[in-house]
Amino acid sequence: MRKLVIVLTAALLALAICAAALAENAANDLYNDVADLLFRTNNVTLNATAEFSLDGTWFKTAEGTWKQDMDRSWRQLILRSPKMDGTERRNGYTIVCEGQKIWLMEVFTPGVYRDGSTAARTSILRRSVETEQMIRLAGALAGEANLLLGADTVTKTADGEICFRLGEDAPDLVNSVLNQVVRFAAKRYFGMDYDRLSSDNGLSMNSFTTVSEGILYAMRNVTLRKAEMRMRPDANGGVQHVEGEICLYLETAVDGIHQLDVTFRADVTDRGTTMVRKFDPAEYNVKPAGDYTDYGWEDSGEFIGEDDTEDVSQEMMDDFVRRATDIWSRTGFDMASATGATFSVSGNVCNVVITGGDGTTRRTSFMKDGRFLGIEAEPNDWQQVNISKYTYDPVPDPETDSRAKEFLMSFLKEFSPEMTETVKDLKMEWIYEVNGAEYAQYNEYPLNQEGDGVLFVVRLSPELRIEYYTCVSNG
Numbered sequence: 003m004r005k006l007v008i009v010l011t012a013a014l015l016a017l018a019i020c021a022a023a024l025a026e027n028a029a030n031d032l033y034n035d036v037a038d039l040l041f042r043t044n045n046v047t048l049n050a051t052a053e054f055s056l057d058g059t060w061f062k063t064a065e066g067t068w069k070q071d072m073d074r075s076w077r078q079l080i081l082r083s084p085k086m087d088g089t090e091r092r093n094g095y096t097i098v099c100e101g102q103k104i105w106l107m108e109v110f111t112p113g114v115y116r117d118g119s120t121a122a123r124t125s126i127l128r129r130s131v132e133t134e135q136m137i138r139l140a141g142a143l144a145g146e147a148n149l150l151l152g153a154d155t156v157t158k159t160a161d162g163e164i165c166f167r168l169g170e171d172a173p174d175l176v177n178s179v180l181n182q183v184v185r186f187a188a189k190r191y192f193g194m195d196y197d198r199l200s201s202d203n204g205l206s207m208n209s210f211t212t213v214s215e216g217i218l219y220a221m222r223n224v225t226l227r228k229a230e231m232r233m234r235p236d237a238n239g240g241v242q243h244v245e246g247e248i249c250l251y252l253e254t255a256v257d258g259i260h261q262l263d264v265t266f267r268a269d270v271t272d273r274g275t276t277m278v279r280k281f282d283p284a285e286y287n288v289k290p291a292g293d294y295t296d297y298g299w300e301d302s303g304e305f306i307g308e309d310d311t312e313d314v315s316q317e318m319m320d321d322f323v324r325r326a327t328d329i330w331s332r333t334g335f336d337m338a339s340a341t342g343a344t345f346s347v348s349g350n351v352c353n354v355v356i357t358g359g360d361g362t363t364r365r366t367s368f369m370k371d372g373r374f375l376g377i378e379a380e381p382n383d384w385q386q387v388n389i390s391k392y393t394y395d396p397v398p399d400p401e402t403d404s405r406a407k408e409f410l411m412s413f414l415k416e417f418s419p420e421m422t423e424t425v426k427d428l429k430m431e432w433i434y435e436v437n438g439a440e441y442a443q444y445n446e447y448p449l450n451q452e453g454d455g456v457l458f459v460v461r462l463s464p465e466l467r468i469e470y471y472t473c474v475s476n477g
Contacts, residue, residue, distance in 0.1 A: 035239070035240040035241055036241055037137050039126070039240070039241060039270065040125065040126050040127045041125050041126075041127050041129050041133060041137065042125055042129070043070065043125060043126070043273070044070060044071075044072050044124040044125060045070060045071055045072065045272075045273065045274050045275070045276050046069075046070055046126070046270060046271075046272065046273045046274075046276055047067070047068070047069045047070075047270070047271045047272040047276045048067070048068045048069075048126060048268060048269070048270055049066070049067050049268065049269045049271070050064075050065075050066050050067075050266065050267065050268035050269075051063070051064070051065045051066075051266065051267055051268075052064045052264055052265070052266040053264065053265045053266075054262065054263070054264055055262070055263040055264075056213055056217070056260055056261070056262055056263075057260055057261055058261070058263075060084060061083060061084065061213040061214070062081060062082070062083050062213070062214060063081070063082040063083075064079060064080070064081055065079070065080045065082075066078065066079045066080070068126055069272075069276050069277075069278050070124065070125065070126055070276060070278075071276050071277055071278035072124055073099075073100065073101045073122055073123075073124050074098075074099060074100045074101075074278040074280075075097075075098075075099045075278060076096075076097070076098055076099075076278045077096070077097045077098075077099075078094070078095070078096045078097075079094045079095055080092065080093075080094040080109075081093045081094045092109060093108075093109050093110055094108070094109045095107060095108045095109065096286070098278070098281040099120065099122075100280065100281065101122045102119045102120060102121070102122045103117065103119060103281075104117065104118050104119060104120045105117050105281045106118070107286060107288055111291065111348045111350070111351055112350065113287070113288055113289065113350075114288055114289055114290065114291035114347075114348050115283065115286070115288045115289070115290065115291060116290075116291045117290070132186070136183075136186070155167060155168060162234070162235055163232055163233065163234050164232070164233040164234075164235070165230075165231070165232050165233075166229070166230070166231040166232075166233070166246075167228075167229070167230050167231075168226060168228065168229045169227075169228050170226070170227055170228065172226055176226055177224070177225050177226055180224055180226060181223060181224050184224055196222075205219060205220055205255060205256070205394045205395070205431075205432075206220065206254075206255070206256050206257055206395070207220045207254060207257050207260070208257075217252060217260075217262065220254040220255050220256070220257060221252045221253065221254050221255075222253050222254060222255055223252075223253040224250050224251070224252060224253075225250065225251040225253065226248075226249075226250060226251075227249040227250060227251055227261065228247075228248070228249045229246065229247070229248045229249070230246050230247050230248075231244060231245070231246035231248075232244070232245055232246055236270075240270070240273070241270055242269070242270055242271075243267070243268070243269050243270070244266075244267065244268050245266065245267035245268070246265070246266060246267075247263065247264070247265045247266075248263075248264050248266075249261065249262070249263050249264075250262045250263075250264075256395075291346070291348045314347055314352065314370065318352075319345045322345065322352055322354050322366075322368055323343050323345060323354050325366075325368070325374070326343070326354035326356060326364075326366035327340070327343075327356065329366055329374070329377060329417055330356060330364050330366065330377065332413060332416065332417070333377065333413070333467060333468035333469075334461075334465060334466055334467030334468060335358070335362075335364065335379065335467060336358070337356075337358075339358055340356050340357065340358055341357050341358070342356070342357045343355060343356045343357065347370075350369055350370050351367055351368070351369060351370075351375065352367070352368045352369070352370060353365055353366070353367050353368075354366045354368075362379050362380065362381065362382075363379070363380050364377065364378075364379050365377065365378045365379075365380070374417050374418055374473070375472065375473060376470075376471050376472035376473060377468070377470065377471050378469075378470045378471075379469050379470070382469055382470075383436045383437055383439060383441070384434055384436070384441040384459060384461075384469065391434060392432035392433070392434045392443075393432060393433050393434065394431065394432045395431070395432075396430055396432065396433045396442075398430045398433065398442070402462055403430060405466065406430075406442065406444065406460055406462060406466065407427075407428050407444070409460075409466055409468075410428055410444060410458050410460065410468070411425075411428070413468060413471075414456065418456075418473055421456055421473055424446075424455075425446050425455070425456055426447075427446075427447045427448075428444040428445065428446060428447055428456075428458070429444065429445055429446075429447035430442050430443070430444055431443045431444065431445050433462075438464070439461055439463060439464065440461070440462040440463045441459060441460070441461050441462065441469065442459070442460055442462055443457065443458065443459050443460075444457070444458040444459075444460060445457050445458075455473075456471070456472070456473045457470075457471070457472050458470065458471050459471075
């Protein structure tokens with residue numbers, strides 16, 4: 003979901019820039035202020051909230067804060083979505099950055115953090131050659147805005163608030179710019195290249211586990227239905243508060259047109275006074291996610307290693323490793339050649355990684371309460387390919403399809419029996435052939451709209467083997 007939030011936020015920011023650029027008398031100042039705020043300001047705090055609905059039904063709320071303090075930043079995103087029982091699912095993350103160093107804490111794995119490196123920057127959005135060109139393009143269009151959109155598009159109230167309104171009669175240029183911004187953001191932030199997707203061969207939105215994924219991967223074109231925005235400047239004429247609504251028509255690959263509604267608000271504060279402290283695990287009550295116990299099969303033929311994880315006894319570790327071995331033996335993988343295993347804990351999730359003699363690693367995930375979550379074998383051939391290479395909505399060979407479904411349902415019955423109460427059937431979503439092997443993805447059918455269904459990737463030939471399985475969705 004964070005990917006969709008990034009893409010749609012970029013689209014909203016593009017409209018905000020247009021609104022700032024259109025304002026009478028203050029056009030250049032406001033436009034330059036928004037561009038500076040996003041791409042050049044090294045000390046500022048931005049708080050924003052956005053609520054998303056598809057065809058009138060709410061499916062996500064995102065609440066975010068970004069604090070930039072020179073080369074340090076603090077970012078938090080909290081996501082809420084509805085569950086079928088009337089309650090809400092919460093997810094999200096907190097990120098602390100300092101130069102090239104990054105620390106990540108996710109709601110889904112409480113109590114731990116992961117660290118790594120990233121490109122250092124001192125602004126909210128990273129500047130690049132292409133973004134500089136987009137900024138210049140928007141500035142050039144601003145000079146002709148009144149002529150293109152009409153003088154009544156932007157009004158100014160007595161107290162200085164700027165109001166911006168566009169409807170379905172907006173010129174084609176608006177939709178062209180909107181689509182370009184969405185595609186640029188999609189490619190920049192997570193490598194989603196729409197140029198590789200055929201315009202007439204794609205997936206149904208129902209093929210994806212969440213509404214967010216369905217929108218992102220199934221849409222082919224975005225058209226503005228209406229946009230309303232209110233902007234309040236601060237004492238210096240810069241943007242202080244912005245709120246509004248945007249309604250888009252999403253033209254999808256095979257599902258026709260859907261309506262996406264977004265309401266949003268953002269506040270800009272503490273310019274020049276924002277402070278971000280150095281990352282301190284004690285402040286967040288977290289520890290490194292890399293704690294693990296090593297099981298040296300090749301050394302002694304038995305499980306060894308000291309318990310350095312909290313709330314998980316050695317007996318529990320041994321049981322998880324035993325269960326993981328049993329699970330993988332039923333997938334079709336050769337477990338006789340396994341050489342070792344490691345055990346790690348990330349929040350409430352316990353992971354067992356078994357090393358195979360063929361160079362593969364086989365990860366098994368459990369909840370601390372013992373619930374089996376999923377498996378994944380790496381490296382694999384089926385992930386090393388662009389999504390457009392798969393054959394979607396295939397017409398499978400009946401005998402092969404029946405044999406695969408029987409195998410997968412049997413696996414569920416044995417290792418996730420609670421899922422068999424809701425999973426009545428499986429459907430092949432895509433098929434892909436590479437290096438003499440044939441792979442396919444199977445989803446729960448009909449899809450659980452709550453986003454908690456099952457998903458398998460199975461090798462159909464030369465022999466049947468489960469490569470990936472998950473029974474939860476991170477939303």
